[in-house]
Amino acid sequence: MRIACLGSGSKGNSLLVADQSTLLMVDCGFPLAETERRLARLGVEPAAITAILVTHEHSDHISGVGPLARRYNLPVMLSQGSYLADRCGTIRALQIMRSEQPVSFGRLRAFPFSVPHDAREPLQWVFDNGEQRFALVTDLGHPTPFVCEQIGACDVLMLECNHDEQMLRTGRYPPALKRRVGGEYGHLSNAQSAALLDGLDRQRLRMVIAAHLSEENNQPILAQAALAAVLGWQPEEVGVAGQQHGFDWITIGGSDRP
Structure with a gap:
């Protein structure tokens, strides 16, 4: 894959x-x-x-x-x-x-699963080819046991790290938008993503990619450091999906890093 x-x-x-x-x-x-x-x-x-x-x-x-x-x-x-x-x-x-x-x-096989987000019926996805398993979860207002169950035991996880809570709190967004982004049906902060990651079955996990970072309210190094602290990795070992270039092809099971 x-x-x-x-x-x-x-x-x-x-x-x-x-x-x-x-x-x-x-x-x-x-x-x-x-x-x-x-x-x-x-x-x-x-x-x-x-x-x-x-x-x-x-x-x-x-x-x-x-x-x-x-x-x-x-x-x-x-x-x-x-x-x-x-x-x-x-x-x-x-x-x-x-x-x-x-x-x-x-x-x-593509497995859709429901998530809490301020959309009509949002889904996220897990992909499995019988050998590798990849989970995508972005646009998630808050972690739930159901979501954690769906994305556990994966080889690669692409996980939302939308904002740093301090940057959102003191940033330029209007109050209503701050409440929406940081609310129960908005987006995951770095700290929330780290807590979600900490609760997962990580026995197979070999790659994590931080995704959906806010250009206004986050920095890649902050997202990487939050996830790396849970994993016991160096921050640079956590990948980042950027807005301008995303990331190039990665072979799951290979040695590529984003």
């Missing part, structure tokens, strides 16, 4: 998961031309994408899904709530997904 990220943050999110002949895209929050440019950087032809999986209907995750799917006739999979938000427009091949109902693409 291989993963790559087009970008991660409030200005756009998109992730690729590949296994044998399967190439899945999770979210697309970039304009069509920018998505094509970022895919080309990763050596990907858009028409080769097997399907687009949507986590939720917020614009930084879904705004580019409709244009990309229509241009290249790609299937789209999303929850009923995200579908009812009507942010994709007309999609020729659309499938409604439900939490804990996996879908198979060859030997690669």
